[in-house]
Amino acid sequence: MNETRRDRDAEGRAQNARPRDGLGRPLPYGTPGVARQPEGIVRTPRETLAEAQRLLDEGMPFHAHEVFEDAWKSGPQDERELWRGLAQLAVGLTHAARGNITGGPRLLRRGAGALAPFAEAAPHGVDVAGLSAWAQELAGRVESGPTVDAAAEAPRLRG
Numbered sequence: 001m002n003e004t005r006r007d008r009d010a011e012g013r014a015q016n017a018r019p020r021d022g023l024g025r026p027l028p029y030g031t032p033g034v035a036r037q038p039e040g041i042v043r044t045p046r047e048t049l050a051e052a053q054r055l056l057d058e059g060m061p062f063h064a065h066e067v068f069e070d071a072w073k074s075g076p077q078d079e080r081e082l083w084r085g086l087a088q089l090a091v092g093l094t095h096a097a098r099g100n101i102t103g104g105p106r107l108l109r110r111g112a113g114a115l116a117p118f119a120e121a122a123p124h125g126v127d128v129a130g131l132s133a134w135a136q137e138l139a140g141r142v143e144s145g146p147t148v149d150a151a152a153e154a155p156r157l158r159g
Contacts, residue, residue: 049125085114095107109139
């Protein structure tokens with residue numbers, strides 16, 4: 001692999017084939033990394049939430065974000081913001097665990113805002129109120145500088 005050029009798939013689309021760690025950070029070529037989430041998987045909402053919760057509990061919010069992104073892209077139009085908001089929470093936790101005291105809180109709050117319209121309905125048993133409170137509290141803590149442990153901070157997706 002020529003490391004000065006972008007990785008490309010068979011159709012020539014850009015694709016990053018570098019291994020990644022549990023927080024999605026690229027590692028040098030040849031380094032063992034964490035298996036990536038397959039893209040484009042269509043899951044039921046129950047399967048999406050179960051897989052994302054497993055990944056969050058294992059301290060891999062970047063990978064959970066990819067699961068939510070699949071739901072966001074393949075789910076019904078009226079739920080796109082729900083899945084997008086959950087993806088933003090996961091990536092916010094990713095940035096917080098990487099020590100990003102600006103981006104982490106920003107994405108946590110953006111995700112909480114995207115979930116707000118779903119608070120009363122709580123689709124698929126998602127604990128919207130609990131997740132929003134978690135995101136706001138974590139965002140405040142991260143802004144003061146401490147890097148957080150992604151597994152220890154993993155939220156409960158369902159009430």
